[in-house]
Amino acid sequence: MKVEVLSSFLLLLSGARSFQYAELAQYVDAQQERYVESLRDWVSIESDSSNVQRRGDLHRMMETAAQKLRLMGGTVELVDIGEQELPDGTTLALPKVVTAQFGSDPVKRTVCVYGHVDVQPAKLADGWATDPYNLTDINGNLYGRGASDNKAPVLAWIHAVEAYQALSLDLPVNVKFVIEGMEETGSNGLDALILAQRDTFFSDVDYIIISDCGWLSRRPALTYGTRGNCYFFAEVEGPKQDLHSGVYGGTVIEPMTDLVGILDTLISPSGKILVPGIREAVAPLSDEEWKMYQDVQFDMENYKNKTGVNQLMYNNKVDLLAHMWRYPTVSIHGIEGAFSDAGTKTVIPAKVTAKFSIRQVPSMEPALVKKQVTDYLHSVFAKRKSPNKLKVTMVIGAKPWLADTQHPLYEAGKAAVKRVFDMDPDLIREGGTIPIARTFQDVTGKSIIMMPIGGFDDGLHSQNEKMSRYNYIEGTKYFIAYLHEVSQIKTSSV
Ligand SMILES: *[C@@H]1O[C@H](CO)[C@@H](O)[C@H](O)[C@H]1NC(C)=O
Numbered sequence: 001m002k003v004e005v006l007s008s009f010l011l012l013l014s015g016a017r018s019f020q021y022a023e024l025a026q027y028v029d030a031q032q033e034r035y036v037e038s039l040r041d042w043v044s045i046e047s048d049s050s051n052v053q054r055r056g057d058l059h060r061m062m063e064t065a066a067q068k069l070r071l072m073g074g075t076v077e078l079v080d081i082g083e084q085e086l087p088d089g090t091t092l093a094l095p096k097v098v099t100a101q102f103g104s105d106p107v108k109r110t111v112c113v114y115g116h117v118d119v120q121p122a123k124l125a126d127g128w129a130t131d132p133y134n135l136t137d138i139n140g141n142l143y144g145r146g147a148s149d150n151k152a153p154v155l156a157w158i159h160a161v162e163a164y165q166a167l168s169l170d171l172p173v174n175v176k177f178v179i180e181g182m183e184e185t186g187s188n189g190l191d192a193l194i195l196a197q198r199d200t201f202f203s204d205v206d207y208i209i210i211s212d213c214g215w216l217s218r219r220p221a222l223t224y225g226t227r228g229n230c231y232f233f234a235e236v237e238g239p240k241q242d243l244h245s246g247v248y249g250g251t252v253i254e255p256m257t258d259l260v261g262i263l264d265t266l267i268s269p270s271g272k273i274l275v276p277g278i279r280e281a282v283a284p285l286s287d288e289e290w291k292m293y294q295d296v297q298f299d300m301e302n303y304k305n306k307t308g309v310n311q312l313m314y315n316n317k318v319d320l321l322a323h324m325w326r327y328p329t330v331s332i333h334g335i336e337g338a339f340s341d342a343g344t345k346t347v348i349p350a351k352v353t354a355k356f357s358i359r360q361v362p363s364m365e366p367a368l369v370k371k372q373v374t375d376y377l378h379s380v381f382a383k384r385k386s387p388n389k390l391k392v393t394m395v396i397g398a399k400p401w402l403a404d405t406q407h408p409l410y411e412a413g414k415a416a417v418k419r420v421f422d423m424d425p426d427l428i429r430e431g432g433t434i435p436i437a438r439t440f441q442d443v444t445g446k447s448i449i450m451m452p453i454g455g456f457d458d459g460l461h462s463q464n465e466k467m468s469r470y471n472y473i474e475g476t477k478y479f480i481a482y483l484h485e486v487s488q489i490k491t492s493s494v
Pocket residue numbers: 131134
């Protein structure tokens with residue numbers, strides 16, 4: 001009895017010593033203005049990766065991030081990932097990737113935080129209420145391009161490490177960072193870096209953490225899946241040049257008519273994908289998933305309001321979320337070569353190219369989807385007995401990603417949410433594509449967790465992007481708590 005009491009007392013003591021959450025959280029609260037100033041500095045750099053005129057700013061952004069990590073005593077490298085080729089044939093240096101390491105204790109676990117500090121374009125003239133590169137606080141919301149995507153989340157992770165240092169507390173896990181500057185344009189050069197450093201930088205990493213995107217509501221969320229994207233071009237070519245419909249209309253078989261006809265066979269008005277084999281490949285919705293979706297905080301009326309439609313494809317929450325996250329869909333994006341200016345033009349375009357994509361889910365292989373779509377469109381086209389020529393190509397084949405929500409990484413995430421927000425997180429998926437998650441998984445073989453801290457209404461990629469002080473500051477505490485929770489994962493359960 002005595003021994004038990006003593007040992008539980010010792011356990012209590014060591015537990016208390018190993019995680020002083022209250023002190024850390026208090027420290028974070030006291031640093032709030034300094035954290036906002038850091039975000040202001042970062043947002044003021046127009047690190048738009050899509051604009052070659054801004055490449056100097058992007059290099060400066062990478063250097064700024066590296067310098068912040070160096071000043072904290074991290075082992076920091078700016079890794080050269082080469083050049084990109086521009087459409088005019090010239091080349092331009094890619095922004096270096098920042099890698100950093102805090103701690104290398106072999107007894108501890110090692111997590112690697114991935115983030116990006118490049119941004120989407122933004123101009124005041126696009127309809128911003130404030131200068132997008134001058135962080136502006138309105139009612140506790142910090143408006144600025146890149147505030148939520150992805151500068152504040154990256155800073156929150158850096159500040160989480162810094163808080164342990166400031167209080168002279170041992171980091172519960174070794175922490176590494178991989179911060180890139182080309183995410184918004186497709187992570188040019190990053191795949192090669194991950195592959196090249198698989199057996200060096202990544203070799204002792206246990207888990208990879210991505211904090212991009214956002215929550216679905218005011219409730220914190222853990223993200224466990226993303227859809228992939230297979231993007232197609234379907235080109236129909238007929239006459240050797242554009243023709244006048246008054247002169248030639250009725251005498252030739254028009255490419256546009258053929259194209260619209262075959263596009264209409266991709267998906268039914270009620271959202272059923274008609275390409276054979278695609279629906280069959282999708283795993284049926286399990287009872288557990290149904291229950292999880294049912295528990296997610298999501299307001300259909302708000303969603304209608306946000307999208308500005310008065311009727312959605314499905315009338316209940318579970319069906320709608322399932323089709324947003326875990327079923328594939330077809331979207332038709334545009335037709336190149338079609339007349340699209342204002343006014344009237346009586347043209348018969350000689351060659352038209354449709355652009356459409358299929359957001360695909362984990363049980364679907366891009367290579368197979370490519371074959372299914374190509375074969376199907378050719379068979380549908382053949383029935384038209386048209387003399388025109390059809391060419392189908394798949395130009396993007398980005399894979400989906402899916403994690404196990406029962407994995408200890410997710411259990412640690414739930415515990416951290418519980419500690420900081422005193423509630424259970426929504427377990428959500430992303431309808432969009434984050435190809436780097438799948439690359440990390442395939443190349444390094446490590447488990448990945450997505451822990452967003454962005455708000456549901458942050459306006460990523462859009463006008464008036466913002467990050468709330470609440471999400472930024474509580475998010476920092478959440479990351480602090482997560483580093484502790486991850487250190488508690490038992491070796492046997494990995
Ligand atoms: C940012 O906005 C504030 C408030 O409008 C203004 O005082 C400040 O001069 C601006 N800073 C820059 C760099 O434009």
